[in-house]
Amino acid sequence: MKTDIKIKESKKTVFIKKVKHDGVLYLMALPAVILIFVFCYVPMYGVLMAFQNYIPAKGVFGSDWVGLKHFISFLRDPFCGRIVRNTILLGVESLVFSFPAPIILALLLNELKAGKFKRVVQTISYMPHFVSTVIIVGLMLEIFSLSGIVNDWIVKLGGEAISFMERPEWFRTMYIGSGIWQGVGFSSILYLAAISGINPELYESAILDGASRWKQVIHITLPCIMPTISIMFIFAVGGILGNDMQKILLMYSEANWETSDVINTYVYRKGLLGGQYSYSSAVGLFMSVISFVLLWITNKISRKLGAESLF
Amino acid sequence: MHYKKSFGEKVSTAIIYMIIIILTLAFLYPVIYCLSMSLSDPDLLGGQPIGLLPKGFSLEAYRYLLSSSKVFRYYGNTILYAGVGTLISILVTSLVAYALSISTFTGRKVITVYLVITMFFSGGMVPLYLTVQRLGMMDTIWAMVLPGVGAYNVMVYKTFFRQLPSSLTEAAKVDGAGHFRILFTIVMPLSKPLLATMALFSIVGHWNSYLNAVLYLRDSNKHPIQMLLRSLLISLEMLEDKDMGAIAEQVTTSSRTVKGAGAMIAMIPILCVYPFMQKYFAKGVMVGSIKE
Structure with missing residues (x-):
């Protein structure tokens, strides 16, 4: 018994000694720990205001609790349906068109002979x-x-001019199209790197077997980069509701609100311009929860299918 | 490998090259358009569309913008935020990532979990805004530079530091070097590709964002260049800022060439730098994709 206690004590002291020994390392971690605390954890705690009638002067401690009132009033808001629909449609359409684009570009670039032309093309593709x-x-x-x-061209070809940036039916096309232009080259880096890691012997033996170029892509390249694709897909699904607000705020106007108003812009308008802090936090929280659930479900499906998973 | 290319193979090669060339032109076109717009003669240009080349030639727009001291002030603010923000983020991130890369560090697990949680949950825009406001950081540089430290980058740095050969740090330890000295004299110099990539991404992020300025900076003297561009390029109904409103108003009455020139002035530094960093960021992106 006595020895047992002694061992426990000595373990404890050893641990304390270790912690003391690591003092410098704790000191090194401190600035990041503080910054993350202030700018991530304090706002996370601030989310509690979604369940309150938050009054800035009273703070999160002093404001009255109202339970799910703000969530219910969001669901009853006449705009709710439109905003949720816009957010989901924009996210899903972005995923459908933007996700495969860099993979296709990487496959195309991979078919180019290594050399100056390929390097120049890649550099230009990153520019946007x-x-x-x-x-x-x-x-x-x-x-x-x-x-x-x-x-100008549409009219020259006998068509009728379209005000692309104002028509609600064009908003998603414009948003997604410019998003692809902006990101396709840069996102292809990851896939190109994955492709360059494929064992060249696989291709050599496929060529000996008489596999065409197309068959090599389908049977070698794509399966080999599947792990990268699935990880990126999980991330993409998790981010499906988190659209590029910086861009939407610049693109949206009352003319195209019908399709361009999404949860993020609504939160911005109600919360930061309108000062309805509690209500907009509730709407933001609503979105985060759905995003996390989506990420979790995709991850689960991916793991069930035997592909890569995040956690 | 020597093997005869079939006819079909040749056709497909030609098609692939065609597609690539068209895509490359599509990547370039908007920037060429912008350049041509900025170099056009304002009187010839008017409201007409531009094809490829400038209509006439004039440097009037550049002269106009570069003679305005306000443009330099916005530019200087951008450089300040990008510079300070990048330095802080690299320093803070390197420090914590180094600590986490030491396998005997007792706080490793706890701090890792503490960081990873923030990758999946966040308070959202409104609570963050209220936090910054409560800290009295409105209208200060701190609102622009401090919230930039993120857990994701810490993980990328840590992964990179781990892959460095341990023989050098071991040797330094034997010589009695402390952790700070090892980090600053051995680990960081060895991590130049990573640090260069991260610096580039951080600078570009600061350079190109405007939303933080909209949220946190009321005082237009502190605004970055993107805020000027926003009022130049995009007519906004909620233009509270009189200074910029004045510049923007003159522009709509004078010409579109100033819009183009403004965009070019803001773009050029970044577009000149990134091609030289390319070999680094290809690697940097890869490190980030390694999961642990």
């Missing part, structure tokens, strides 16, 4: 990633305006 959202939307307003170059 480095152009700011403000400039992209500004140029879209120019190029797709009624007197812009696109409509």
